[in-house]
Amino acid sequence: xNEMQKSAQQVDWEALGRSLGYSAEELQTFRSHxxxxxxxxxxxxxxxxxxxxxVTASHGCAAGHQAGDKIYxxxxxxxxxxxxxxxxxLHAFPGLASAVAVIQExxxxxxxxxxxxxxxIGCIDVGVQCGGWGRIAFDVYGVPTSCExxxxx
Numbered sequence: 280x281n282e283m284q285k286s287a288q289q290v291d292w293e294a295l296g297r298s299l300g301y302s303a304e305e306l307q308t309f310r311s312h313x314x315x316x317x318x319x320x321x322x323x324x325x326x327x328x329x330x331x332x333x334v335t336a337s338h339g340c341a342a343g344h345q346a347g348d349k350i351y352x353x354x355x356x357x358x359x360x361x362x363x364x365x366x367x368x369l370h371a372f373p374g375l376a377s378a379v380a381v382i383q384e385x386x387x388x389x390x391x392x393x394x395x396x397x398x399x400i401g402c403i404d405v406g407v408q409c410g411g412w413g414r415i416a417f418d419v420y421g422v423p424t425s426c427e428x429x430x431x432x
Contacts, residue, residue, distance in 0.1 A: 289320075293306075295319060296309070324386050325354035329351055329354065329423075330382050330383075331422055332349070332375050332419045333418050333420070336416040339406065339411075340412075340414070341413060350371070351363050356379055368402060373403050374402060377400070378398070382394065386421065392421030398419055399416065399417070399418055402415040
């Protein structure tokens, strides 16, 4: 039995439907889309990763982000508030959402989650030189959940 066959057998569709609050009809509709089935059958891979957005540069940030700060997401895309700074600037999220989605796609596909392209992102503020307030730059990368520290990226 190959990895794809094994993972396909592990999907508990009724439990998934309950966790999403789906009716039986909605679960059937969900399962009628091949992409949803593919993701559900490979979602077990997400449990093996954290997604980290590490501040690499910050200037004029009203939220006070500093180089070295790390914002953590589960690989399923939820902000891990207990592992992240207590204040996170809302203007960081548009870029982070795109970067997290790229890493999620790579994990679901069984690829190395750390992309070569678009791993450096910034907040949407253009910085004081261009009429804004400040600017944050991030490196976004995946770290195995088995790692005690994220210094190994």
